[in-house]
Amino acid sequence: MREVGIVGVGHTKFGRWSGSYMDMASTAAVEALQDAGINLAAGEAGIDQLFLASMGAGQVNKISGAASALVDTLNLRPAMAETIENGPASGASAVKIAYMAIASGLADTVLVVGAEQMRILSGWESTDFVSTMLHPEAEYPYGLTLPAAAGMFTRLHMEKYGTSEKDLAIVAVKNHENAMHNPVAHIHLVPDLHAITDDEDANVINPYVAEPLRVYATCPMSDGAAALVLTAMDTERKFAHEPVRIAGVGQATDTHVVAERSDPLDLFAVRESARIAYEMAGMGPEDIDVAELHDAFQILEIAESEEVGFFPRGEGSKAAREGKTRVDGEMPINTSGGLKAKGHPVGATGVSQVVEIVRQLRGEATGRQVKDAKTGLTTNFGGFGNNVVSIILTTTERG
Amino acid sequence: MEMYAYRCDNCGELHHPRHFVCRRCGHTEFTEEPLSGKGKVLTWTKVYNLPEGYMRPSLSFAIVRFEETGLPVSVQIDDEKPYIDEEVNSTVGVIKEAVGKDYYGFIVEPVVV
Numbered sequence: 008m009r010e011v012g013i014v015g016v017g018h019t020k021f022g023r024w025s026g027s028y029m030d031m032a033s034t035a036a037v038e039a040l041q042d043a044g045i046n047l048a049a050g051e052a053g054i055d056q057l058f059l060a061s062m063g064a065g066q067v068n069k070i071s072g073a074a075s076a077l078v079d080t081l082n083l084r085p086a087m088a089e090t091i092e093n094g095p096a097s098g099a100s101a102v103k104i105a106y107m108a109i110a111s112g113l114a115d116t117v118l119v120v121g122a123e124q125m126r127i128l129s130g131w132e133s134t135d136f137v138s139t140m141l142h143p144e145a146e147y148p149y150g151l152t153l154p155a156a157a158g159m160f161t162r163l164h165m166e167k168y169g170t171s172e173k174d175l176a177i178v179a180v181k182n183h184e185n186a187m188h189n190p191v192a193h194i195h196l197v198p199d200l201h202a203i204t205d206d207e208d209a210n211v212i213n214p215y216v217a218e219p220l221r222v223y224a225t226c227p228m229s230d231g232a233a234a235l236v237l238t239a240m241d242t243e244r245k246f247a248h249e250p251v252r253i254a255g256v257g258q259a260t261d262t263h264v265v266a267e268r269s270d271p272l273d274l275f276a277v278r279e280s281a282r283i284a285y286e287m288a289g290m291g292p293e294d295i296d297v298a299e300l301h302d303a304f305q306i307l308e309i310a311e312s313e314e315v316g317f318f319p320r321g322e323g324s325k326a327a328r329e330g331k332t333r334v335d336g337e338m339p340i341n342t343s344g345g346l347k348a349k350g351h352p353v354g355a356t357g358v359s360q361v362v363e364i365v366r367q368l369r370g371e372a373t374g375r376q377v378k379d380a381k382t383g384l385t386t387n388f389g390g391f392g393n394n395v396v397s398i399i400l401t402t403t404e405r406g
Numbered sequence: 407m408e409m410y411a412y413r414c415d416n417c418g419e420l421h422h423p424r425h426f427v428c429r430r431c432g433h434t435e436f437t438e439e440p441l442s443g444k445g446k447v448l449t450w451t452k453v454y455n456l457p458e459g460y461m462r463p464s465l466s467f468a469i470v471r472f473e474e475t476g477l478p479v480s481v482q483i484d485d486e487k488p489y490i491d492e493e494v495n496s497t498v499g500v501i502k503e504a505v506g507k508d509y510y511g512f513i514v515e516p517v518v519v
Binding site: 130131132145158162216217267271 | 423424449453454459481501509
């Protein structure tokens with residue numbers, strides 16, 4: 008198979024986007040193309056394929072076939088174009104499919120854009136929109152939500168491993184601190200650990216969303232877009248950056264209904280996606296210098312850090328308490344601020360995670376740079392763990 | 407109103423929800439069996455941000471394992487203070503009121519001793 012590398016990255020400021028969906032997606036796309044040193048003049052870009060990742064372009068923004076609109080507004084015609092919808096894992100799925108397109112020889116250079124504009128909805132509507140990824144008969148009609156699934160998961164984790172509400176808050180504060188150094192993060196403030204946990208007014212500042220999950224144990228609703236330029240590493244074409252190589256890609260699915268899992272605490276698809284990616288890369292967890300894990304809820308950063316092999320089962324909370332997952336710790340996680348503070352425009356998240364790892368491996372993560380980072384892992388979590396994609400990236404070895 | 411489990415006509419494996427293909431033997435024909443009775447709470451949550459269509463401040467949910475069949479299902483739980491391993495009785499009621507249509511499903515309540 009051909010080797011595939013990333014030569015361009017782009018990212019809008021996550022938060023609220025007041026313009027159009029297409030302008031948001033295009034802003035990230037153009038930044039990635041320019042970052043790669045690609046000439047935007049008609050017929051000069053040399054983009055063979057566009058993949059647009061989005062969960063809600065059709066459902067929320069009423070734009071079906073959104074990739075056709077994006078390829079046209081960017082004037083990349085007649086490039087091939089598809090929209091990829093795989094819930095919150097849409098972004099990493101689009102990266103995976105771009106990898107497949109290049110590795111197969113069907114394309115040489117591919118633009119991947121992840122874009123989600125959810126804040127045009129009311130809180131009611133957006134909660135409903137996100138909940139549509141749950142099982143259409145056994146979960147969604149019950150009024151179950153993603154925070155509900157995470158609340159039930161957290162309660163079991165607390166019961167079995169002694170994880171505390173304070174542990175979740177420690178992860179949240181760490182990610183908010185990281186986001187202070189990430190100009191594209193949604194939230195630029197650091198909550199006070201005492202105020203959101205032990206203070207007598209903690210219940211007011213940090214109320215329950217889905218017991219035992221509080222506001223500061225869940226991610227915000229965000230708009231935003233992120234983009235990547237992927238290219239075959241066996242061509243003569245030169246770009247503005249040395250490629251960051253995609254060393255491994257893994258994906259796995261699990262039962263759609265969480266209740267059907269023999270152990271509802273077992274995130275099989277996370278573990279399996281990482282295992283496949285490690286095997287393809289010829290690496291293990293010990294080779295990873297920096298990781299972006301899908302912390303839509305803080306419990307997921309803890310549980311995923313165990314499932315991808317950074318820490319033994321049940322010891323993720325302890326590792327966070329000991330500062331091992333901080334930027335200067337032994338296994339830095341979510342240097343971007345994670346979904347918690349960088350934000351979670353669902354279909355864009357998997358692309359955004361890869362953007363952060365590319366910045367880390369290029370040494371461009373000012374203020375949050377992991378020293379000598381050579382290899383990074385992303386894990387993008389769809390549904391409540393029913394479809395997970397993990398990607399391993401490395402700097403290009405020079406002979 | 408009853409809720410059902412789905413027994414594979416070939417190997418007898420019970421499913422809830424319905425699957426098109428049996429998870430054990432690959433058969434595609436099933437027979438409905440009423441699913442009701444006592445169960446135990448495996449985990450629960452109380453949710454304060456409900457989706458569109460719920461005119462109430464909070465709602466509680468649980469995963470419950472049915473005693474007789476061993477099947478675990480997602481349910482609404484009508485209990486102010488649920489706890490893990492709590493014994494509950496299953497009822498069937500309206501779980502969502504939509505325009506022109508009510509959705510029915512499991513609503514469990516504590517076993518009164």
